[in-house]
Amino acid sequence: MMTLLATAPFYGLPSYLFVSALLFAIGFFGVLLRKNTLVIYMCLELMLLASTLALVAFSKFNGTLDGNVFVFFVLTIAAAEVAVGLAIIVALFRQRHTVQVEELNQLKH
Amino acid sequence: MSTELLKAVAASNDWWALGPEMTLAVGALLLLVLEIFSPKKDLRFVPPLAVFTLGLTLITVVANFDKTWGGEALFGGLIRLSASGQIARVFFLVSSLLVCFLGTICLPRARVPRVEFYHIVLVVTAALMLLAQSNHFVMFFVALETVTIGFYILVSYYRERTLSLEAGLKYLVLGALSSAILLFGIVLIYGAVGRVVVDGVVHNGFEFGTVFNFLRANPDNFLATAGALLVIGGLAFKIGAFPFQIWVPDVYQGAPTPVTAFLAVSSKAAGFAVLLLLVRVFAPLQAVLVPVLSLLASATILFGNLSALTQRNTKRLMGLSGVSHAGYLLIGVVASFSQSAAAGAVWFYLFTYLLASMAVFGVMAYVAGPDDSGEELEHFERLAKDRPFLGTVLAIGIGSLAGIPPLAGFMGKLLLFVAAFQAHLYGLLAVAVVGVVISIFYYFGWIRAAFFESWSPPAPGTAPVIHPVAAAATWAGIATLAVLAIATVVLGFFPWPLTSWLLR
Numbered sequence: 001m002m003t004l005l006a007t008a009p010f011y012g013l014p015s016y017l018f019v020s021a022l023l024f025a026i027g028f029f030g031v032l033l034r035k036n037t038l039v040i041y042m043c044l045e046l047m048l049l050a051s052t053l054a055l056v057a058f059s060k061f062n063g064t065l066d067g068n069v070f071v072f073f074v075l076t077i078a079a080a081e082v083a084v085g086l087a088i089i090v091a092l093f094r095q096r097h098t099v100q101v102e103e104l105n106q107l108k109h
Numbered sequence: 110m111s112t113e114l115l116k117a118v119a120a121s122n123d124w125w126a127l128g129p130e131m132t133l134a135v136g137a138l139l140l141l142v143l144e145i146f147s148p149k150k151d152l153r154f155v156p157p158l159a160v161f162t163l164g165l166t167l168i169t170v171v172a173n174f175d176k177t178w179g180g181e182a183l184f185g186g187l188i189r190l191s192a193s194g195q196i197a198r199v200f201f202l203v204s205s206l207l208v209c210f211l212g213t214i215c216l217p218r219a220r221v222p223r224v225e226f227y228h229i230v231l232v233v234t235a236a237l238m239l240l241a242q243s244n245h246f247v248m249f250f251v252a253l254e255t256v257t258i259g260f261y262i263l264v265s266y267y268r269e270r271t272l273s274l275e276a277g278l279k280y281l282v283l284g285a286l287s288s289a290i291l292l293f294g295i296v297l298i299y300g301a302v303g304r305v306v307v308d309g310v311v312h313n314g315f316e317f318g319t320v321f322n323f324l325r326a327n328p329d330n331f332l333a334t335a336g337a338l339l340v341i342g343g344l345a346f347k348i349g350a351f352p353f354q355i356w357v358p359d360v361y362q363g364a365p366t367p368v369t370a371f372l373a374v375s376s377k378a379a380g381f382a383v384l385l386l387l388v389r390v391f392a393p394l395q396a397v398l399v400p401v402l403s404l405l406a407s408a409t410i411l412f413g414n415l416s417a418l419t420q421r422n423t424k425r426l427m428g429l430s431g432v433s434h435a436g437y438l439l440i441g442v443v444a445s446f447s448q449s450a451a452a453g454a455v456w457f458y459l460f461t462y463l464l465a466s467m468a469v470f471g472v473m474a475y476v477a478g479p480d481d482s483g484e485e486l487e488h489f490e491r492l493a494k495d496r497p498f499l500g501t502v503l504a505i506g507i508g509s510l511a512g513i514p515p516l517a518g519f520m521g522k523l524l525l526f527v528a529a530f531q532a533h534l535y536g537l538l539a540v541a542v543v544g545v546v547i548s549i550f551y552y553f554g555w556i557r558a559a560f561f562e563s564w565s566p567p568a569p570g571t572a573p574v575i576h577p578v579a580a581a582a583t584w585a586g587i588a589t590l591a592v593l594a595i596a597t598v599v600l601g602f603f604p605w606p607l608t609s610w611l612l613r
Contacts, residue, residue, distance in 0.1 A: 017300075024289075024293055027289070028286075028289075028290075031282065031286050037278065037282075040282055041282075044282070044285045044286060044289060047286070047289035047290075047293070048289050048292065050293065051289065051292045051293045051295075051296045054293070054296045054297070054300065055296050055299070057300075058296065058299055058300035062299075062300065062303045062304045062313070062314075063304050064303075064304050064311060064313040066247070066299075066313045066315055067296075067299060067313075069247075070247050070250075070299075070315070073247060073250070073251055074250075074292065077250075077251065077254045077258075080254075080258050081254070081258060081261075081281075081285055081288075084258055084261045084262055084281070085261070085281050085285070088261065088265050088274060088277045088278055088281055089278065091265070091268050091274055092271070092274040092275065092277075092278055095269075095271045095274060096271055104275050104278065106271060106272055106275055107272060107275055107276060107279070107359040107362055107363050
């Protein structure tokens with residue numbers, strides 16, 4: 001394990017930020033373009049995780065621990081959001097028998 | 110980490126400063142516990158207990174209004190009590206009291222559990238009050254998410270109605286999207302500021318003071334500017350500013366009426382309380398933020414007013430007209446970059462908006478039948494004849510929202526426009542005046558529906574449509590609506606007590 005860590009190439013802050021920005025963009029466009037509510041929900045979580053990755057990277061390179069601590073808050077909030085969100089999706093599925101966005105459009109006049 | 114540091118952090122934990130929020134949290138938990146131990150089906154104590162908790166908290170906040178701990182940061186820099194934070198506390202408590210009042214009208218008509226509604230309203234109120242006093246991005250984000258997740262539940266509260274659930278899903282997806290954008294902005298700011306050591310104490314980019322000092326030294330840092338723009342974008346979702354307003358009409362229509370009022374008043378005010386806080390933090394970025402916010406404000410005013418013109422559904426109408434009010438308030442935020450008095454004007458406008466909107470929503474709650482998401486302007490026909498009291502309250506509320514001279518809404522707009530004039534925002538002022546003129550059309554369409562009978566020939570072969578007659582108001586409802594209407598009229602003639610209190 002130690003040798004593996006020692007031989008691993010050193011990645012700088014920009015590479016972490018690039019991956020984070022990429023994940024954020026995938027999540028963002030997924031929310032806008034996908035039609036299945038559950039997939040949209042996964043994309044939302046992806047956006048939160050992109051922020052988490054950037055947070056950890058910044059925390060490591062800035063030398064302040066607060067970024068790592070904030071990650072726990074973000075994870076807790078994401079968990080609460082998922083609990084409420086899935087409850088709403090399940091309740092809606094029981095009423096309408098669909099999770100496709102284009103069929104959930106009764107609120108349009 | 111040395112224990113000295115932990116001791117220093119613990120010494121700044123002044124729990125008395127958070128007394129109001131803790132009272133609300135205890136009250137919220139008490140409701141749930143009492144529900145378990147109360148005999149079945151006898152939950153009449155719940156709304157009075159919630160109102161009592163809110164009222165008690167309001168009295169303590171008003172009695173200790175000047176006790177702000179010298180404006181020092183408490184809890185290791187998480188919280189800073191200030192005069193504007195105290196104003197925000199009073200605002201959110203008054204608003205939640207009125208939401209509970211609307212809840213007592215609407216909830217008994219639907220077959221839904223009631224305790225949880227008041228529980229969540231109390232928790233959300235506490236989080237709103239913490240949000241307005243936060244001094245640290247972690248505190249800010251956690252409080253904001255507590256509010257937002259509470260609202261997801263409240264919007265989809267009628268869980269046997271597809272419209273309410275659909276509104277909840279839309280609010281959930283777009284709310285979570287805006288939260289993620291906001292979080293990414295916070296992370297970028299944290300990364301840009303880095304590690305700052307002042308007098309041997311390590312500071313980081315989550316503290317508002319550190320961020321301000323960093324931005325003052327490096328106003329053209331790309332990462333921090335991008336972060337600030339993302340934070341403002343996330344907040345624009347919450348206040349329903351263009352182009353992030355797409356959720357407003359749908360969510361307002363599907364949500365239960367008390368929740369719509371809560372969203373329209375408290376959620377929007379929370380966005381502006383936070384924007385006024387962040388204007389001071391992001392002040393060195395004026396060169397970027399002022400044009401962006403000005404563009405946002407003018408587009409919001411025009412979009413809100415133009416799209417409200419064609420609406421017949423009253424809740425969508427309130428939502429879209431609320432979008433335009435957010436636009437007027439954004440002008441105040443832009444003005445507060447150079448005129449600190451503009452913050453007082455924004456708060457005065459929010460107070461007048463609170464009184465007028467709650468009066469209108471109260472009347473809407475009485476007029477609506479069991480299904481409150483299909484309420485159209487036609488349902489208000491003959492209201493002035495059948496229920497003259499409700500008709501009068503509606504006219505005063507709508508008049509104040511439109512900004513008709515003797516009413517409070519006019520004074521609110523006047524103060525806001527004066528602040529914008531002093532800040533030399535002439536272009537924005539012109540857009541706002543055009544917006545006010547457009548808004549008079551749809552507001553008066555509503556008043557005409559309530560006061561003047563319009564006869565239209567019944568289409569052949571269809572039965573005449575009979576609209577439900579408005580429910581009779583209880584004495585408590587009449588008293589509350591009367592207080593709201595009288596306050597709206599009195600504040601229009603004598604705004605000075607409130608303005609001098611807000612601007613001191």
